[in-house]
Amino acid sequence: MGRPKTTVQGTPQGSGGDRGHEATFRAVCAGCEGFFAFLDAVAVGLAVVDEAGRFVWVNEALCRILGLPRDRLFGEAFIRFVADTSAEQVMALHQANLDGQGGIPAEWVVLREDGGRVPVHVSPGRLVGPDGSRYGVICASDLRPQEGSQESLKRRAFQQGIVSEIGLFALSSGDMPGLFRKTIRLMASVLDVEMAEFIRFLPPDGAMRLEVGVGRSDADGSLYPPPEPGGMAAYVRSAKAPVVIKDYLREERFVPDPFFLAAGMRSGIGMVIHGRDGPYGVMGIHTREPRSFSGDDIHFLQSLANVLSEAVARTGAEAALAASNHLGGLILEAVGEGIFGIDLMGRITFVNPATTQLTGYAQEALVGADPHALWHHSKPDGKPFPRGKSPILKVLEDGRRRHVREDWFWRADGRIFPVDYVVTPLLADGRISGAVVAFRDITERKKAEKALTYQAYHDELTGLYNRAFFIERLERAMRGAKSGGGGRFSVMFLDLDDFKFVNDSLGHTVGDRLLRGIAMRLWNTLDPGDVIARLGGDEFAVLVQGQGEATRGLETAGRIHEELKKPSRIDEFEFFVSASVGIVDDVSAYEGVDEVLRDADTAMFQAKSRGKGKSEVFDRAMHDRASERLHLETGLRRAVEHGELYLAYQPIFRLADRTTVSFEALARWRHPVRGLLSPAVFIPVAEASGLILALGDWVLRECCKRMRLWLDEHPGAADMSIAANISAKQLMQGDLVARVARILDETGLDPRHLKLEVTESVLMENAELAVDILGRLRDLGIRLAVDDFGTGYSSLSYLRRFPVDALKIDRSFVSNMDVNPEKFEIVRAIVQLGRALNLDVCAEGVETEAELAGLVSLGCGLGQGYLYARPLPADEARAFIPPPGEECDPLGEEACTKFS
Template sequence: MTSQEELDNITRLAAYICQSAIALIYLTDGTQQWFASEGSLEGLQISTDSACHAYALLHKELLIIEDTWQDTKLTTTALATFTHSVRFYVGIPLINCQGDSFGCLCVMDVKPRQFTNLQKEGLQILAKHVTNQLESHHMTSQVLRESETSFQLLVQSVKDYAIFMLDPNGYIITWNEGAAKIKGYQPKEIIGQHFSRFYPQEDILRDKPNRVLKMAAAEGRFEEEAWRVRKDRSRFWANVVITALRDESGKLKGFAKVTRDITERKRAEEQLIHNAFHDALTGLPNRTLFIERLGHELRYAKRHPEYLFAVLFLDIDRFKTINESLGHAVGDSVLKAIAQRLETFFKGTDAIARFGGDAFTILLEDVLSISEASWIAEKITQELALPFYIKEREIFITISIGIALNFEGLTQPDDLLRDAEIAMFIAKTEGRARYQVFDASMHDRAVRRLQLENDLRRAISGDELRLFYQPIVSLITGKITGFEALLRWQHPQKGWVYPGEFIPLAEETGLILPMDLWVLRESCRQLKQWQIQYPNYRYLTINVNLSGQQFSQPNLLEKIDIILAETGLDAEHLKLEITEAFLINKPEEASATLKLLKKRQIKLAIDDFGTGYCGLNYLHRFPLDTLKIDRSFVSKLGVEREVSIIVEAIVSLAHNLGMEVVAEGIETKEQQAQLQAMQCEYGQGYLLSKPLDKEAAQLLIASSSL
């Protein structure tokens, strides 16, 4: 009868060929032999009366079930009797010379998989070999030799596995085609050589080849995934299984060695791991890896209370402007260039990460004090302030940095990152292009800011926003020519909240968009009502400020058309005020949008002129009707001679370009007189009238019409 050792070898080879977890020889007399080729299958029981074996025996043909949970060949009874954890099953009946089935050769796995034609052919050869071995006492020597020949041909023809035999001392005695393909040696070159030549030099120096043979001899089997060396000395990742071969008396006859090249799989795994922990654009560690590193630092600091480290949270100031004006491709190039500059600045460390969007984080290990972390932040600010050259463009950026240190009480990475990010936001609100060290009061400010944001969302959807109207007066006749709509927020607990407190927050959160539209609709409705009520003032106009975000919306014109149609206001009585920043940052887009508005007879004004980037010679590019001189210039009239000269030049240029001029912030008679002397047509300011609620504005119109 065939020995247990021979059955072991057959089942192992079946498992390797089919890349399955289990190979099983099941006999109808109730005996079975099974082998787990990889992993721990503890607790997995293979039923000896499995319906799957019965199917194969009954039909006397190969049974392939690539997924036992899905295959329609399995009845409810079959599923009930078959082990639930087995998902993949292939069974081939063992048929003796009388044509009777006396068992099955099966391969199984806990995962569903596909079964290839090459694997099918290999399993059929093995089944024939098992049949011949188990029925050898009924076979002639010729049939036995044919069986052995088929078995050897199978081993020799396997090209994806290096299968060879070693003598007890590790010298090679057989060599198959797969071994020649994987390792590069032909049989005549390698047979008789010691198998240690396949190991890297560092493994040979540690005597690893002899140690693994000893382990295989002692335990029966040794398996590992490790580097191996080809004939040309190139390395490859290998899955290696060494099985000890013993005779019936237990004497060691040698070793069977199966090697598979898994380099591509390893590379794919390494790439997946790299992708999971690194940013695709910059190649830097990503948020996940940075948080993991931060957790390690916090655990170390807990064991060593004197240890101090810092987290820097970097955010690019006005990065959205780069994307919107130069395009996302340039924006991506800027991010990559910043990453490279940071890596150069912090040579030999991987403590830099792209945290997402235009934010980066840096871990400073073992810092001495807050002063050291601040000094490094200052140096980073200076380094990134140098120009970047992207696609033949010179681009300047500034960054805001928040710094948080691991003071007592912090145990979670998210807490430290939160503190650093809060400090960064404080740096932005205080003017950008600077760094800020976190302190406890900042957290309270952040909580208040979050509460303000929540309140603002409620205010927009509720009834808390109010419009005030500041008259625009002719400096020639003294008559009211129109109003500027000014937004106020009447908070139910805090009272009046002024624009300087909530407009920046609205712009940052995107809430400015619904706010803008509410202001536009309400002011158009109100002006139309006054025009109807006071026919002598049908010429009144309403000035409405729209944010740059609103002007960038693709459906802006459609929304304005709808509002004008809803309120019944003629387009010529609406004047939209645009900031300089929008004009200079997006000149082509701005020009196109303004021209479309002009076609609708809507008036256009440039607001707060002189405070932004727009040069005097830039104005001719845009179809503007009105230029509004900022109050910072008006307030210095008669005080600083240079300012008076600048204002006079602005008025003269505006007139030459066919624009009217409105001076904002007039508070004294002297300012009014100078502006009149410069032939400035219109003015706003407390001297003329403070902003009025709608009732007071209506009374002003009524009294003026008498």
């Protein structure tokens, strides 16, 4: 699927494949083929554009980011691939960069050919040729979370390191036989194959010679006649892409070489090495067992072939190295990130202008100096940073490339600044000769993370701590109490009486103002060391440090009641607000935080039943409610078997045109005695009892069966999906992935029609485990979503690590966002965060036209709520499936199922 070409005044429409611009640039940088090979081997996207904004050169990494081959990019206007900014603005920024005025933003979102959005970090620069021609340089780092298992990521990183090593060897040595030997042997070892070789074509008749072979019976230097038409060598020589042989015994494209059949080879890959005047030779790998090579393996081989082809095409190693150094100097001056080199003694050998700008040292003061002594000598608190622990200097010892995502450098004026840097070893004849360090100032990123951390631990309305922080502090206090060093403490659960009446009668704006005032009054009643948090709505929790006194909780509750007897005034209104308080005064017998909050909540309801403004301390006589829970638990165990549970379906719609794209399934219990029960009644019982595992399996199975039925009955459902919520207990189960795979197999549902949803708080409570399990679920082909986003406490770094596809904005932010500027800005921030991370965004609880209009204005794609439809029985929900042919792509959008 293509995208319309972009035409800007003064910028010709891209032609895709126009090599004239590349030829012009190559003429300016004549003889630099070796350096181009090195640039193709690095993992960062690089491009050179002319004054009109057209690509004149790109490396392989940028081709992968944009999803187009190099031939399709030459001559294209780069503004085609810039999202969220008008073409005129982009060209103005490009011109400012050429004029040396900067102005290009540090982070962009680029548009792929397939319509995808990729966040990138951009370091711009400029080049000036000997003839005065000017070029812009773009260095783009892909900010998308890496996909794949930890094993595949490690393998991919290792393969990239091998390509970089071969590229550096090609640049630093004129030993072509040694280059081929090193490449073929590393290739065989890394891919774990039994045979590998490079065979060269000899002029004038194209006879062949085995330059280097691994696992072959014939010796290096063996000669063979020219390749026969229809044979394997001739086929590989004429191919324009790697030739993958799944099974030599079943190959029909060419006649397999009898040599490989006699050696028992079954699978392999062959590819051509190009020289200056045409094919130079072919290299290949072969295995005795049938094997399916991964895309990473094929890309690894193609990258090696590219490096070898560039090395072969060079005419004279000395001239190429000199040209490389010339162009390297131009590139170093153009790139906006700091880059410096060090020798084996750790002394600086070269710096680019960005290094002097970022550190404040003059260039003449840096060359020959010790960078550790200049800007890496101390930690932020001033404590010395030992040389032996410096990641930069360790690279000189072990030759391992290192990426340090957060560290600190010191400027010449004594100020410290945070940096992200990569250290790459330089090799000569297989030995370490130095290293290159590329770093960037991440001050703005740190500020953003700090703001996000504050938001993660604080309630956005009142400024008090939020639920996540309170639970963390309560867990810490309970651990201290069990270890004997934490002292006594109480937990209070506080709910304002009849506060709903304020919102219903005077509106949420007045209600929010009143809540903010009450929150500050509550905070002022507490002693130093006590912790208060808003849990949501008009509910608060307090952790009261007991200091060995059993009555501290009641004393604090008494002060709260006295404080609330004073009126609160909002504009012309005067309010008298009271609160019901439940207290757990002794937590020594409790095992978990949930139990403490549960019993404090029980005591609060007991206090509320006695009237307004009362307090109640939990005791064992309050176990009537626990008894009711036991009855619910017993009934829930048989509810699935007796068909008492069912799912209702609430449509999720595209905000722009109100077209249904998916459904959210809501669990309901038709109790034989108590009638219809909401999830709020039985889901906590299921969580506490462990029944959530069986219930989760049932919901997942029902969702998959319903989706399969809709797909069979209604053509309009072909692009839709449905999802099931994963609870904390399910996430902790080691066999979760196997359970999901088994249910998909039983119901015959393609994994792409299923999405699993996990709340933000659950993810962060089990962050490391979640990364692993979600990655394995993603490997099945299932899409993943984060529910209730904004109410948890995930950091930006963790959010980027989670292999998720979508964010759901919690309904507390969506409600009344049209009249609450703070909520509006939070929703804006979440939408922008989703866009930057290439995630879909869905708003929950859309209930008014004004809220919908606000979401549309912010670019939010999806929503759900009573404005569009309530939860419906399956037969009625079916009517919301769009007719066949109506565009609907919820697989890339938001389709969610949960117990709520």
